[in-house]
Amino acid sequence: MRSILFYLILFWMPEKSFTQIQTSIRYKDQVFEKTTIHQNILYNNDDSIKIKYRQLDLYTPTQDTAVKRPLIIWLHGGGFKYGTKNAKGIEIWGSTLAQKGFVMAAMNYRLSKKHPLRNFKDLAFACYEAIDDLRTAIRFFKTHASEFGIDTHKIILGGNSAGGMAALQAVYSNRSDLPNVIDSNKVAAQTGNYNPDSIAGIINFWGALFNDEWLSRTNVPIVSVCGSKDRIVPPGTEGKFLFGSVAIHKKADTLHISNALKVYEGYGHELQKIFNPFFRSKKTKQRWEEAINFSALFIYDTIMR
Numbered sequence: 001m002r003s004i005l006f007y008l009i010l011f012w013m014p015e016k017s018f019t020q021i022q023t024s025i026r027y028k029d030q031v032f033e034k035t036t037i038h039q040n041i042l043y044n045n046d047d048s049i050k051i052k053y054r055q056l057d058l059y060t061p062t063q064d065t066a067v068k069r070p071l072i073i074w075l076h077g078g079g080f081k082y083g084t085k086n087a088k089g090i091e092i093w094g095s096t097l098a099q100k101g102f103v104m105a106a107m108n109y110r111l112s113k114k115h116p117l118r119n120f121k122d123l124a125f126a127c128y129e130a131i132d133d134l135r136t137a138i139r140f141f142k143t144h145a146s147e148f149g150i151d152t153h154k155i156i157l158g159g160n161s162a163g164g165m166a167a168l169q170a171v172y173s174n175r176s177d178l179p180n181v182i183d184s185n186k187v188a189a190q191t192g193n194y195n196p197d198s199i200a201g202i203i204n205f206w207g208a209l210f211n212d213e214w215l216s217r218t219n220v221p222i223v224s225v226c227g228s229k230d231r232i233v234p235p236g237t238e239g240k241f242l243f244g245s246v247a248i249h250k251k252a253d254t255l256h257i258s259n260a261l262k263v264y265e266g267y268g269h270e271l272q273k274i275f276n277p278f279f280r281s282k283k284t285k286q287r288w289e290e291a292i293n294f295s296a297l298f299i300y301d302t303i304m305r
Contacts, residue, residue, distance in 0.1 A: 026101040027070070028300040034062035035098040043140040044133065049110060056107035056137060057085050058148065059094035064101065067146075070154035070304065072097055072104045072203065073137055077161030077270070078277075080116040080126030084108055088280055089160060089270070093292045100296055103150060104158075105141070109133035109166075116162075120241060124210065128178045130166040138197045154303060156201040158295075161233060161269070164207020168222070168248070171195050171202060172214040181210045181241050194218040200303050203295045204245060206269060208233050212243040212251040221258040223298040224248055225291040227267035232275060235263065260298040262291065 024031045037059055044054035076083040076090060085106040094104040110133055112126035138155065145152050157167035169178065174194060194217040204224040209215070224245035226235045235246040243251070249261040264287060269275040271287040 025300075027304045028100065028297060030096075030099045031101055032061035032064060032099045035095040036060050036062045037094070043107065043137045046136075052084075053108050053110045053133070055085070056105045057094070059098040059104040059106070060149075061098050061101055061103075064149075066101070067149050068151040069101065069103050069149050070156060070200070070299075071141055071148075071150045071152075072102055072156045072158050073134065073141070074104055074106045074203075075109060075130065075134065075157075075159035075163030075166050076106070077159070077163050077206075078111070080112045080123060080130060080162045082111065082277070083162070088285070089288050092285060092288050093158075096289060096292045097296060102296070103148065105137065107134070107137050124178045124181055124241075127162070127166055127169055127210075128175075130162070131170045134166060134170050135197060153198070154200050155197070156203065156299060156303070157199055158203035158205070159207060160205035161207060164204040164224075165209075165233075166207075167202050168204055168207055168209050170197075171199050171220050172209060172217060173211075177214070178210070195220055201299055203299070204248070205291060206230055206233050206235075206245065206271075208238075208242045208244045209248055210241045210243070212237075212247055215248070215251050215255055215257060219255075219257050221298070221302045222248060222252060223260045223295045225262045225264070225271075225294065227264045227269065227271050229266060229268045232269040258302050260294070262294050 037057055039057050040055045041058055042054055043056050074090060076085055076087050085108050090106045094106055097104045109130045112122055114122040116123040116126040141150050142152050157170060159167040199220055201221045204222055206226045226245035233244055235244040237243050237247045245261060249259055252259040264271050267273060272284050
């Protein structure tokens, strides 16, 4: 009788639901219905820094029983002057990644009191401080890996705009590089411990490297997304010290670094037609969802398989 009942249930089950149960793959597809968000976790105990800059939100799959999961640490945009972990895009990216089985940490970091949006020197030093905060967050998760169910061998850095810059520089530069790029009379260091935190991959949303030659120093997979008409962080090469997503892709290909690039033709910064930091349309949010799904597939194919 139980066997008959079982087959009757299968017969009446909607075809789409049955297929999804059979084919969903963790880290590639949505395998969880809901996301749990743990807010305002303190990752840095340095009381000399304002508490709001030392907090992060953790996006996890609801009712997940896995004990070792890849961690994506995400840094928000805002030109190192503005922005928080509560940005709408981060909510979309965190929930999407968690429902695939990842853990995502959206972190706040110190913002510049100077003029990083107008002055390259201020931009470089603000990035330098953001990387320090990022590395503090990495140490925090390595210390508390069992508590949060983290696989410390699969930590991925991600970020949009300024956050993407910090993620890229954190892996492909060292502590002497950023001060050096400010003074063109100095030569950037060619030795050092690159990728000291053993980062497994980078998700770069419309960010940039300060020197594309740094890509020759180590080999960490990069997935990039940008708009073809981005005027704030151009996808190609801007001046002497800004190499965007397209430039990174071309250089990475020559160095045989695993990488992927998705360019949204006709769109600018944050994948908008006209960049507006205060308003995001429904179609912009759809592009964000496409971008994170594209990135997750690259991470799955390159790191998880």
